[in-house]
Amino acid sequence: MAVQTLDDIHELAQQLRVDSIRCSTKAGSGHPTSSMSAADVMAVLLTRHLRCDWQRPDDPANDHLIFSKGHASPLLYSMFKAVGVISDEELMTGYRQFGSRLEGHPTPVLPWVDVATGSLGQGLPDGVGVALAGRYLDELPYHVWVLCGDSEMAEGSMWEAFDKAAYYRLNNLTAIVDINRLGQRGPTELGWDLDTYAKRIEAFGCHAIPIDGHDLGEIDKALGHAAEADRPTVILARTRKGRGFDEVEDREGWHGRPLPADMAERAIIELGGQREITVIGLQPEAGTPRTRPNGEVSLPRYELGAKVATRLAFGQALAALGARGDVVALDGEVGNSTHAEEFLAKYPERYFEMFIAEQQMVAAAVGLQVRGYVPFAATFAAFLSRAYDFIRMSAISAANIRLSGSHAGVEIGADGPSQMALEDIAMMRAVHGSTVLYPSDATSAAYLVQEMAGRSGVVYIRTTRGAYPVLYPPDETFPVGGAKVVRSSPGDQVTLIGAGVTLHNCLAAADELAGDGISARVVDLYSLKPIDTKTLVEAASATGNRLVVAEDHYPQGGIGGAVLEALSESGHHVRLAHLAVQGLPGSGTPAELMEAAGISAGQIARAARDLLSG
Amino acid sequence: MAVQTLDDIHELAQQLRVDSIRCSTKAGSGHPTSSMSAADVMAVLLTRHLRCDWQRPDDPANDHLIFSKGHASPLLYSMFKAVGVISDEELMTGYRQFGSRLEGHPTPVLPWVDVATGSLGQGLPDGVGVALAGRYLDELPYHVWVLCGDSEMAEGSMWEAFDKAAYYRLNNLTAIVDINRLGQRGPTELGWDLDTYAKRIEAFGCHAIPIDGHDLGEIDKALGHAAEADRPTVILARTRKGRGFDEVEDREGWHGRPLPADMAERAIIELGGQREITVIGLQPEAGTPRTRPNGEVSLPRYELGAKVATRLAFGQALAALGARGDVVALDGEVGNSTHAEEFLAKYPERYFEMFIAEQQMVAAAVGLQVRGYVPFAATFAAFLSRAYDFIRMSAISAANIRLSGSHAGVEIGADGPSQMALEDIAMMRAVHGSTVLYPSDATSAAYLVQEMAGRSGVVYIRTTRGAYPVLYPPDETFPVGGAKVVRSSPGDQVTLIGAGVTLHNCLAAADELAGDGISARVVDLYSLKPIDTKTLVEAASATGNRLVVAEDHYPQGGIGGAVLEALSESGHHVRLAHLAVQGLPGSGTPAELMEAAGISAGQIARAARDLLSG
Secondary structure, rough: OOOOOOHHHHHHHHHHHHHHHHHHHHHOOOOHHHOOOOOHHHHHHHHHHHHHOOOOOOOOOOOOEOOOHHHHHHHHHHHHHHHHOOOOOHHHHHHOOOOOOOOOOOOOOOOOOOOOOOOOOOHHHHHHHHHHHHHHOOHHHHHHEEEOOOOOHHHHHHHHHHHHHHHOOOEEEEEEEEOOEEEEOOEEEOOHHHHHHHHHHHHOEEEEEEEEEEOHHHHHHHHHHHHHHHOOOOEEOOOOOOOOOOOOOOOOOOOOOOOOOHHHHHHHHHOOOOOOOOOEEEOOOOOOOOOOOOOOOOOOOOOOOOOOHHHHHHHHHHOOOOOOOOOEEEOOOOHHHHHHHHHHHOOOEEEEEEOOOOOOHHHHHHHHOOOOEEEEEEEEHHHHHHHHHHHHHHHHOOOEEEEEEEOOHHHHHHOOOHHHOOOHHHHHHHHOOOOEEEOOHHHHHHHHHHHHHHOOOOOEEEEEOEEOOOOOOOOOOOOOOOOEEEEEEOOEEEEEEOOHHHHHHHHHHHHHHHHHHOEEEEEEOOOOEEEHHHHHHHHHHHOOOOOEEOOOOOOOOOOOHHHHHHHHHHOOOOOEEEOOOOOOOOOOOHHHHHHHHHOOOOHHHHHHHHHHOO | OOOOOHHHHHHHHHHHHHHHHHHHHOOOOOOOHHHHHHHHHHHHHHHOOEEEEOOOOOOOOOOOOOOOOHHHHHHHHHHHHHOOOOHHHHHHHOOOOOOOOOOOOOOOOOOOOOOOOOOOOOOOHHHHHHHHHHHHHHOOOOEEEEEEEEHHHHHHHHHHHHHHHHHOOOOOOEEEEEEOOOOOOEOOOOOHHHHHHHHHHHHHOOOOEEEEOHHHHHHHHHHHHHOOOOOOEEEEEEEOOOOOOOOOOOOOOOOOOOHHHHHHHHHHHOOOOOOOOOOOOOOOOOOOOOOOOOOOOOOOOOOOOEEEEEHHHHHHHHHHOOOOOOOOEEEEOOOHHHHOOOHHHHHHHHEEEOOOOHHHHHHHHHHHOOOOOOOEEEEEEHHHHHHHHHHHHHHHOOEEOOOOOEEOOOOHHOOOOOHHEEEHHHHHOOOOEEEEEEOHHHHHHHHHHHHHOOOOEEEEEEOOOOEEEEOOOOOOOOOOOOOOOEEEOOOEEEEEEEHHHHHHHHHHHHHHHHHOOOOOOEEEOOOEEEEEEHHHHHHHHOOOOEEEOOOOOHHHHHHHOOHHHHHHOOOOOOEEEOOOOOOOOOOOHHHHHHHHHHHHHHHHHHHHHHHOOO
């Protein structure tokens, strides 16, 4: 049947409720009541406002639909059934089952899903990124619709998103908040206090439209306003959880619980029975994204021995990479420290200042890559920990994002421990499918920045505050997954392994050892994940299996951990002296702090001597 | 001289500016201009409103002063000089120097500093925790004053803090926002738009007072209002960065830069020269915190073989621990999942619902421990990643907080990867001074919860969703840093190491291997940090150095990494088969997902056989 009148839409909404109940009862888990509250809003959206060619999910002109309240997946999948892209059979046999694409919370294994959600407060920030792409890069009129829960309004990241949406005047973004007043374990903070929600939203610069979320006419009008607005719209839909089935409607204790079979049966009857309505919906206006020409990337070249900070090389290489029209940059208001501002100077139209909102910064990167852009987001490495949940979810989204963390380790000196990343390697290595890079000089840093653009997944580069000598000539290559033997001779007795600043300490230690007649091999482990096990094993084998690893990071899960895990997998046994940051650092000079941490050149040399005498 | 009149206070403010310049110029780094903007507000606060016995920083009746904008440390330390607790010599020779307590950003190595700041957007959330303690636990009239920067208003965590401050009616909390309109690299998002700030603050339920932050009379009046308010107050102080020295005042390019010596000289002249004013300030009203009697802690007892989820044991043990009057609990609106609600049922007055705001939850725990309470904060382990920057900073604060992460790993089943913690062990192990616990049964979980209360630093317990058999009798002990050999015989040929759910898989694998005539030792590695190297080495030595480690976590930095790091340090060589979660999981049953991840009993047994045949 054609869904046209509000009565038709009511029938569709009831179908969405019934199907949400059916699939979750069948699966024995899921969130039917959280789906039922939003069914009316979604039925109107699907029929009259969302412009999408469901058969061509890659059409760049399509609107985007993001379920920030990812637990309402039964509703989302029921919508997919209603538009005919998944079958009732798939819904009923697949939902939450092993190997199925209909996961408990939506992920982009489904072509109509942009981003994984399920950790609350992320879908809207992701949507800000998609909307940024639409307005400023693609220059296409697609609209981004985000269904939010009311519980997630307690997440600060939502307010980062409203703030940035307004700052960037994203009138192509509409958030619909399903205010069903009940969270997981009871009432939400604000209940049905739509006035307070509206005040907050308006104060954050978005247009708030409070409505009865079960009045189809009101919904229709609000969605129509949203599509025509001059700023981001937030529809505050007062709803009732479990709407349509009296036994659970607006009652506590029904979050995340499927209805038992007998209740499901009664509910389906109360909702008017099963239906098989198919919605056609609106097609997008045909359009193609604005493309920017690709110029030739000409990486910066550094003179051997010149002192250049890797963070500066990052910025300069990123600016060079800007010749590619798809590369975009974001920064957390520290572009003059991370040197992302080098890109800003050349390509201001592709640079998004996210101010000090690291969660939104990472989410915007995720949203931008949804539309095929190649985002690089930069801040102090320490502050990427602020966005760890977003980085973790980004991996589940199979998003291709590039993160640059500057000011790593105690090397930063006087600013003290709050600014020192000492956990970031452990954090980033543990992310599924991630790449972790840590160059020690400007040449390798610049090369790796270019490599990052071509890699998938979460790709992280750690850079150093201070300027250290350029070690490699301009045409040297640094494949991801490789390592460099920067010093070796046939008689090497011990291998010193460093990355970033500690490579320089290893080189100084090798000099010191050479003075004592001890020949040391030095390995630059610039790629920590993937890691060059072959080079590690060869170096170990050649040097009596004596290894010293020095890292400007806490001892757990960092470079030492990466080396041990790699060698263990290869079955190679070594004697490893592991120098990592001991104790809680304070302020001081880089040299003082590295000495106190136990990772100075002298301490590396001593550890090597101990291995040789032990 | 006695500081009494506003003219006197002006002199004090000028002294604070001069001293901020002097110490940062001497150190060659620091943020004098960010200090100068807030000097007037702090001079009035110090003289007329803050009640503190500076000689007795541990006096429970003292007001609290938190610099959320930690980079204004020159101002804070200049205030400490003005009240006579640090000398001018210490300020001038210590600031930002190695070994000094006057670090680049404040840390609690100073007795007048409650929490480390420097990662923006954290001091205010921490202050919410201190204010919660004052109002609901200590029941003392102390006031919490937090100096915030305007740049950090972009952090979502600030809005979590305003929201929770209002929700808990914390009229003992005042935030002062130093709106100097300039961030690190240029203008802030809102500049001097005090109206918008005020609207946001009021919408979030706090009382906004916009003032000229250089008008001492206005400041005095606003602070007076704040001390008498019926809800949290936010003073929006319009200020000029670098105030008082025309060459830098309100100019870009001076963030985080000390004045060169010649400029410093001119600035000090312009500011009226060096002064040595000492402030007496107000004393706190004498008072002692309300104490709650300590009852006897009687841990829950579980029957051997009964199936009990460790998350339930956590909740029940926490409720038992509530007999201690100083134990408090917090949860992120998932108390019915983490089972923190067991504590709520018994001690509602010591339970703080933080809704879905994990950053504020951890910060509140940090604030509560400032006042000597023993906080336990719980949410899904996956969502603790949301608060990683707060956890990292908590370690720098030397805060004693206890975190419970439930629903770890693929074991959770149908909800899918967004809800699965698979990076948390790596993340938590890397935190300085942390403890990481992962019990496999209810008895050990309950015991370890009690151990957590007595430990310092960040103490993390990982719990499992599903119910598994109780393995240990009620009176068994589980010292932190220990491990249990749960199965052994003299002829053991291989050691299987698990923790949490994988210990059960190891036991099943040992059964399977026994059927093949292979005798396997099984180790319960319930304490991952510190780790029981001795037991690991003994088990390895006794079983031909064949180890299988199985973990419901990604391969990097988790249990395998912990074992390898421990063995490497001990110099003991093993052959280790490391089974960890391979690939990105989806939905499914726990058994299906553990099989797909490669950590099932069958896969553990196969790995053991491979080690024996290899």
